[in-house]
Structure formats: C-alpha cells, structure tokens
Amino acid sequence: MAVQHLNKSNFKQTIESNAFVIVDFWAPWCEPCVSFTPTFEAASEAHPDIVFAMVNIDEDPEISNYFNVKQIPAVMPIRNQVVVDAQVGEMSQSELESALKSWGEFDMGEINRHFDEKASA
Template identity: 45%
Template structure:
C-alpha cells in the first residue's frame, strides 16, 4: 500500500475515516528520518489494513505544532480516532511490526472506557 502524504487538507479526514492510522513526522534534513523511510514503506506493504501517512514537518508546521512535535522522526498511531502511541525515534522493522500487531490486538472497548474515565477525572 502506498504511503499517504498528509497535510491540512486530508489529515483530519484520514484520522476520522480509517480504523488504524500510523503517521511518520519527518523532515528532508533529518538523517534518521531518511533511514527510517524504507522501513516505514516496507511495513505499509506488510500491513495493508493500516493507513500509513507521512507529515513533512517543514511544510506542515501547524500540524506539527498542534501535536507538539519536538523530535523527529516521530511516530504516532491512531485507532478509532484515539491516539494510542506517540514516540520520537526510528524503530527497527521488527519493533514497528510488533507495535502494529499490539495496536490491532487492543480491546478498544476497554480503551474507550479508560478514555472516558480519564475525561471524567479531568473535568
């Protein structure tokens, strides 16, 4: 599956209208980002049920700022419109595949219940 270039026009729709979305925040000047790109691309072929998106932090500064991106590469994973993972640093292929397997196997009813519980505590 091809990796999507995400921007202001398609970011929200992509997150809201897909079950699992993994995003790679990157920049052209970032060596680790360039080294991670083929791993991310290969994982997109192995996981056709996941949407793989890339956000160029130099071009999409508003999105990067909204998510407080401080270090790149940064991976972020959403499932059912809930952010489940956000971590700076490139992952080896095996770790990326393991992360996606864990996300797929999550009990989302339990996750939603925990999100609601945390909302109530904050209010």
C-alpha cells in the same frame, strides 16, 4: 498500500475515515527520518489493512504542533481518531512490527465507552 502524504487539507479526513492510521512525522533534513522511510514503506506494503501516512513537519508545522511533536522521527498510531501511543526515534523493521502488533491489539473498549457516554450525555 502506498504511504499517504498528509497535510492540513487531508489530515482530518484521513483520520476520521480510517479506523487505524500510523502517522510518521518527519523532515527531509533529518537523517534518521530519511533512513527510516524504507522501513515504514515496507510495513505499509505488508499491512494493507492499516493506513500509513507521513507528515512533513516543515511543510505542515500546524499538525506537528497540534500533536506536540518535539523530536523526529515520531510515529503515532491513531485508532478510531484516538492517539494510542507515540514512538520517537528510528525503529528497525522488527521493532516496528512489534509496535504494530501491540498497537493493533490495544484494547479500545474503555476509550470507546468514554466517548459513547459523552455522546449520550
């Protein structure tokens, strides 16, 4: 699946309508960001069940500010609308694959119970 480009008009809808989204915060002037993009794109093709998306921090600083992104590239996995981790810095293909496996196996049970309790209160 192709990498999506998120901005303030489509970010919320994308996060709310997909169970697993990996967001790469980047900027075109950031050399590590640009060199990481092909790795990120290759992972998106290898994992069509996950939404891979990029946010240009120069074009949409509100999003990066909301998530307190201070360094880029910053990759944030979001499962069921919850940020489960963050990785700052360029990753190799094997490092990204290892992170994807870990993020996919992350136990959402306690988090889901918390939000279920809040909803029923």
